[in-house]
Amino acid sequence: MVKFCTNCGAIIPEGTGFCTQCGTKIVENMPVEQTQQQPVQQAPVEQVPPTPPPQPPTPPIYPATPKPKSKTLMFAGVIIIAIVLIVVMFYVGFMMGSEQTGGGPQGTEDYGVVMGRVADTGGSAISDVTVTANGQPVDTNDQGWFSISNVAEGDRVMVDFERDGYATTHRIIDVQSGESNFIDATMNSVDETGTFTGSSGGTVTSSNGGSLVVGANDLEDSQGTMHTGTVQVSMTVFDPTDENDASCFPGEYLGRDTSGNNVPIKSYGFMDITLTDGSGNELQLADGESAIIRIPVPSSLQSEAASMGTCPMWYFDTDSSYWMEEGQGSYDSVTDSFVGSITHFSTWNFDVAYPRAYISGRVVNSAGTPVPGATVECWGPGWKYSRWASGETCTASDGTFTRIPVECTVIFKYKASKGGYDSATYEIDHALTCDEEYNVGDIVLGSVSSAQITLTWGANPRDLDSHLVVPAHGSNSTFHLYYPKSMDDGYDFSGGHPNANLDTDDTTSYGPEVVTIFYFYPGTYRYCVRHYAGTGNIETSGAEINVIIQGVGIYRFTPPSGQTTGTDIWRVFDIVVDESGTITAVNTINDYVEGSDYSEYLYP
Numbered sequence: 001m002v003k004f005c006t007n008c009g010a011i012i013p014e015g016t017g018f019c020t021q022c023g024t025k026i027v028e029n030m031p032v033e034q035t036q037q038q039p040v041q042q043a044p045v046e047q048v049p050p051t052p053p054p055q056p057p058t059p060p061i062y063p064a065t066p067k068p069k070s071k072t073l074m075f076a077g078v079i080i081i082a083i084v085l086i087v088v089m090f091y092v093g094f095m096m097g098s099e100q101t102g103g104g105p106q107g108t109e110d111y112g113v114v115m116g117r118v119a120d121t122g123g124s125a126i127s128d129v130t131v132t133a134n135g136q137p138v139d140t141n142d143q144g145w146f147s148i149s150n151v152a153e154g155d156r157v158m159v160d161f162e163r164d165g166y167a168t169t170h171r172i173i174d175v176q177s178g179e180s181n182f183i184d185a186t187m188n189s190v191d192e193t194g195t196f197t198g199s200s201g202g203t204v205t206s207s208n209g210g211s212l213v214v215g216a217n218d219l220e221d222s223q224g225t226m227h228t229g230t231v232q233v234s235m236t237v238f239d240p241t242d243e244n245d246a247s248c249f250p251g252e253y254l255g256r257d258t259s260g261n262n263v264p265i266k267s268y269g270f271m272d273i274t275l276t277d278g279s280g281n282e283l284q285l286a287d288g289e290s291a292i293i294r295i296p297v298p299s300s301l302q303s304e305a306a307s308m309g310t311c312p313m314w315y316f317d318t319d320s321s322y323w324m325e326e327g328q329g330s331y332d333s334v335t336d337s338f339v340g341s342i343t344h345f346s347t348w349n350f351d352v353a354y355p356r357a358y359i360s361g362r363v364v365n366s367a368g369t370p371v372p373g374a375t376v377e378c379w380g381p382g383w384k385y386s387r388w389a390s391g392e393t394c395t396a397s398d399g400t401f402t403r404i405p406v407e408c409t410v411i412f413k414y415k416a417s418k419g420g421y422d423s424a425t426y427e428i429d430h431a432l433t434c435d436e437e438y439n440v441g442d443i444v445l446g447s448v449s450s451a452q453i454t455l456t457w458g459a460n461p462r463d464l465d466s467h468l469v470v471p472a473h474g475s476n477s478t479f480h481l482y483y484p485k486s487m488d489d490g491y492d493f494s495g496g497h498p499n500a501n502l503d504t505d506d507t508t509s510y511g512p513e514v515v516t517i518f519y520f521y522p523g524t525y526r527y528c529v530r531h532y533a534g535t536g537n538i539e540t541s542g543a544e545i546n547v548i549i550q551g552v553g554i555y556r557f558t559p560p561s562g563q564t565t566g567t568d569i570w571r572v573f574d575i576v577v578d579e580s581g582t583i584t585a586v587n588t589i590n591d592y593v594e595g596s597d598y599s600e601y602l603y604p
Contacts, residue, residue: 107553112175115147116183121244129163145504147454147512153177167236167272170250178553186247191236199228209296210237218289240267240382241298255323263353266383269295270349296337315346357408357432361440363416370399380412408434419449451549456511458542461534471523524604525575531568539563567592
């Protein structure tokens with residue numbers, strides 16, 4: 001039996017799973033030359049589910065297998081279809097990443113979603129990090145991912161990251177209703193620990209030259225009582241010229257000087273300091289007392305620091321989310337470090353407000369379409385910045401960004417990101433003069449999220465699974481995306497890149513699971529949740545689904561009541577997309593059915 005590729009019209013050799021000419025994956029309804037009906041082995045990725053047996057819900061309807069035609073007519077027809085598909089693909093490509101417009105569906109929720117992932121300075125995911133936004137704490141999953149819904153709209157919302165054995169850090173974001181913010185946070189393990197008694201004071205020194213000196217009887221507890229017992233010190237010194245260490249910088253590289261002005265700052269070294277008693281309760285310096293800190297200056301900044309002689313000191317204020325100027329340190333040429341006196345324990349920093357130039361530009365996808373909602377980050381030795389001079393932090397509908405402050409007279413790098421996907425890293429080809437305004441042109445962000453779906457739940461069941469069925473590219477079949485079939489799992493997509501990915505899968509309760517849809521092909525997208533393992537059921541799981549669609553908003557779903565025994569699939573919603581790539585409806589299903597990972601009820 002001879003089969004032809006529906007994409008290019010080439011003959012498919014028997015037993016081959018892909019077209020040898022264009023790589024298209026073979027589907028069950030591939031055109032054939034002979035009229036004799038023979039079994040066709042189902043392709044592993046793009047598949048048309050079998051017609052289901054009669055069951056209570058109305059079974060889905062699938063495209064019928066085409067009637068056999070003569071070889072000549074079939075080949076001509078396939079060529080025509082291929083030409084039409086190319087035109088459609090070009091148009092859809094033009095639409096990729098575009099913002100939903102017109103009078104279509106609108107999201108139902110008036111909050112924002114904060115999601116992201118946490119890694120150490122070596123890039124390895126960190127689980128069990130407590131992430132808090134707007135007073136809502138969640139823990140990262142085994143892959144370091146987190147998701148927080150129902151975050152109120154607001155500027156400069158602080159997100160805290162805490163875990164035993166790591167220096168606490170903070171990130172600042174602007175939350176907009178109906179949209180999501182993605183944070184890639186980096187945490188560094190504690191460099192040095194030490195102990196002494198409060199009654200005698202002591203010195204703790206790190207292996208890289210940082211130190212803390214505390215005098216006798218200078219500490220008190222949260223009640224203002226002098227602490228004379230055991231003191232435990234955790235101290236971490238950061239090199240701001242190391243890109244990994246610089247990513248651990250709490251908040252933004254934005255300080256408030258002694259005159260009350262907000263200024264971009266450049267760091268010569270920062271250090272996190274935490275003191276606790278034997279029970280883990282935090283200790284502070286008593287009123288009127290001080291301690292001495294020493295922070296080493298990176299070798300590439302030592303000449304500059306030596307010529308300065310002194311440097312302003314700043315601490316990170318968790319109430320205002322700004323670095324606050326307080327005091328001044330002196331450069332010690334013997335140890336190549338800045339030394340200064342502090343009156344409280346926090347994260348301390350030797351910084352200056354750097355002389356600035358400004359860059360503008362535009363973020364586009366691989367088709368040249370503007371990307372709204374993207375962030376642009378610029379960084380150089382000792383600084384990293386993404387907020388514009390006018391206060392914005394992400395691109396508008398035309399993809400543009402304007403006047404991001406950068407240090408003048410130095411070479412710096414920059415990149416764009418959205419939804420956890422980054423552009424390539426760009427480097428400016430010449431140093432800018434001070435106060436210069438320079439347009440860097442287009443930053444190409446290849447993978448752009450048009451929608452993201454987050455699933456979170458409680459302790460039981462321990463494993464709920466996301467299932468998304470999407471229209472397959474260039475055929476009338478579908479692609480079923482779930483835990484064994486994602487780019488991160490190394491699944492082979494050589495037969496056609498899917499338009500969605502399972503970014504993270506959680507198997508030990510709580511979630512999140514995150515699915516990204518990069519662009520919308522015409523057809524129906526169905527999302528379901530299956531109870532894969534663990535006690536309890538979906539109805540009592542505390543599950544919550546947030547669907548964030550670019551230009552449409554946020555939809556929220558929770559399990560309906562009335563789950564019957566034996567059912568293990570929650571069918572949640574369908575997204576309907578027309579031939580132009582426009583979303584025409586988000587239809588709620590919200591029922592329970594029984595089935596496996598291959599159930600026909602997972603399909604629209």
